[in-house]
Amino acid sequence: MEKEITLEQIQNFKGKYPKQLWYLFFSEMWERFSFYGMRGMLAVFMVNQLMMDEKTTNLQYGATQAFVYAFPFIGGLFADKILGLRKSLFWGGLLMIVGSIILSLDPKHFFFLGISFTIIGTGFFKPNISSMVGQLYKENDVRQDAGFSLFYAGVNLGALIGGYICIAVAEGSLWSGFVPEQLRWNFAFGFAAIVMIVSLLTFTQTQKSMGEIGLSPLLHLEKPKRRIIEIATYIGSLAIIPAIIIMVANTVYTDYFMMIIGPSSILYLFYEMRSFSASENKKIVAALVLIVFSIFFWAFFEQSGGSLSLFAVNNLDNTLLGIQVSPNGVNNSANSLFVIIFATLIGLLWISMNKRKIEPNTVVKFGLGFLFLAGGFWIFYYTKFFADTSGKTSLNLFTFGWFIITFGELCLSPIGLSAMSRLSPQKTQAVMMGIWYLASSYGQYFAGLLGANIASASENASNSEKLIVYAEGYKQLAIYALIAGLILIIISPLVKKLMQEVK
Numbered sequence: 001m002e003k004e005i006t007l008e009q010i011q012n013f014k015g016k017y018p019k020q021l022w023y024l025f026f027s028e029m030w031e032r033f034s035f036y037g038m039r040g041m042l043a044v045f046m047v048n049q050l051m052m053d054e055k056t057t058n059l060q061y062g063a064t065q066a067f068v069y070a071f072p073f074i075g076g077l078f079a080d081k082i083l084g085l086r087k088s089l090f091w092g093g094l095l096m097i098v099g100s101i102i103l104s105l106d107p108k109h110f111f112f113l114g115i116s117f118t119i120i121g122t123g124f125f126k127p128n129i130s131s132m133v134g135q136l137y138k139e140n141d142v143r144q145d146a147g148f149s150l151f152y153a154g155v156n157l158g159a160l161i162g163g164y165i166c167i168a169v170a171e172g173s174l175w176s177g178f179v180p181e182q183l184r185w186n187f188a189f190g191f192a193a194i195v196m197i198v199s200l201l202t203f204t205q206t207q208k209s210m211g212e213i214g215l216s217p218l219l220h221l222e223k224p225k226r227r228i229i230e231i232a233t234y235i236g237s238l239a240i241i242p243a244i245i246i247m248v249a250n251t252v253y254t255d256y257f258m259m260i261i262g263p264s265s266i267l268y269l270f271y272e273m274r275s276f277s278a279s280e281n282k283k284i285v286a287a288l289v290l291i292v293f294s295i296f297f298w299a300f301f302e303q304s305g306g307s308l309s310l311f312a313v314n315n316l317d318n319t320l321l322g323i324q325v326s327p328n329g330v331n332n333s334a335n336s337l338f339v340i341i342f343a344t345l346i347g348l349l350w351i352s353m354n355k356r357k358i359e360p361n362t363v364v365k366f367g368l369g370f371l372f373l374a375g376g377f378w379i380f381y382y383t384k385f386f387a388d389t390s391g392k393t394s395l396n397l398f399t400f401g402w403f404i405i406t407f408g409e410l411c412l413s414p415i416g417l418s419a420m421s422r423l424s425p426q427k428t429q430a431v432m433m434g435i436w437y438l439a440s441s442y443g444q445y446f447a448g449l450l451g452a453n454i455a456s457a458s459e460n461a462s463n464s465e466k467l468i469v470y471a472e473g474y475k476q477l478a479i480y481a482l483i484a485g486l487i488l489i490i491i492s493p494l495v496k497k498l499m500q501e502v503k
Contacts, residue, residue: 062448298443
């Protein structure tokens with residue numbers, strides 16, 4: 001029977017993908033609908049409903065997303081040491097559902113409460129489902145990059161649907177005849193709650209096929225003692241919600257948190273490294289190089305939910321290929337559409353290149369990711385030359401910028417997930433995955449600071465003047481991304497030596 005399947009049977013699958021990957025694919029897809037649906041609404045909601053100025057909104061957005069991506073490190077730690085991947089994922093999903101329901105009931109008055117539940121929930125959910133994907137493969141299985149690319153397509157399928165529907169419903173450009181005007185934001189947040197329930201049910205109904213993957217690391221303890229430790233973890237995660245509310249609502253506390261969490265996580269990793277071999281430690285150092293560069297990538301890329309969101313609302317026309325659409329909906333979902341179209345093809349391209357022994361190594365792929373990122377932001381800059389007198393510019397050209405950036409993301413994000421899995425010792429995989437997402441947290445944090453600087457420079461400006469300021473800011477980001485990409489390609493031989501047999 002399926003529940004008796006062994007890890008060896010799972011990893012000895014035939015074909016390109018293990019069947020368990022599809023179960024995780026759909027669970028992650030619905031969770032990302034919820035996450036990206038809410039992410040796309042945050043900046044616009046804060047400006048239009050909470051009446052924040054654009055500078056404050058960028059800082060607040062960066063702080064919120066920084067916490068969302070910081071807590072997977074903590075969630076990964078508890079999964080490795082106490083709950084196991086499965087229970088951690090389930091608990092995280094429940095918290096995310098509660099957070100979305102709170103926001104759907106009264107987003108104005110309970111905004112930070114709902115967001116805080118979502119932050120804690122994401123911390124328990126996100127790193128562990130990615131770790132389970134990695135454990136479906138044997139060490140050095142060349143099909144793993146393709147598997148993570150397919151998994152990443154699931155992420156983006158959810159992001160595409162949720163990323164457009166939620167913001168379009170909230171703005172009133174979709175289903176306005178069905179959703180009462182005064183309840184548009186409630187319905188939009190409500191959709192996030194519903195699909196998160198679907199995500200959790202998908203996982204619970206298929207987890208028996210995972211064999212021993214994700215089981216509790218405390219099975220050697222007596223059940224009553226194990227239950228006490230697990231319950232204490234659940235209670236502790238709820239008890240810190242008031243502190244999260246305070247820190248998220250006041251961005252100065254976010255600064256303090258970011259000063260502490262990063263160095264603390266690295267110190268903890270160094271502590272763990274004492275028990276690893278020299279070979280394992282070299283791989284961890286290589287992983288840390290990739291992690292550091294990913295911070296810069298996400299700081300630029302994640303302008304999507306902050307400054308680019310406001311840019312879309314203020315400075316983009318509403319016509320894409322002759323069809324009237326929500327500009328911010330396109331900003332929030334175009335990248336996901338392109339990932340869905342090209343992720344599997346890129347994954348299969350890596351396999352094909354590997355057979356011909358011409359596949360670039362992971363570090364070079366990261367470098368290429370930055371070069372594509374630079375190209376996309378240069379296009380965002382170039383939109384200023386297509387603006388009308390009111391400061392509105394081409395949504396078509398803007399969308400093409402996201403098309404270029406998508407290839408950069410596909411060279412970095414799924415490859416990074418795969419690299420963290422292959423470079424991490426088995427007993428610390430969830431923690432390393434958490435640190436990978438912690439790098440995204442710093443990227444989000446710096447994205448907020450960058451967006452706030454751009455918004456500050458355009459304060460009290462006309463719409464046309466705002467367009468120029470934002471475009472010049474994106475030009476600077478393009479230059480920085482180009483430099484980072486070239487540096488990565490230059491140092492790739494050195495990092496490749498640290499990675500040893502891992503390609």
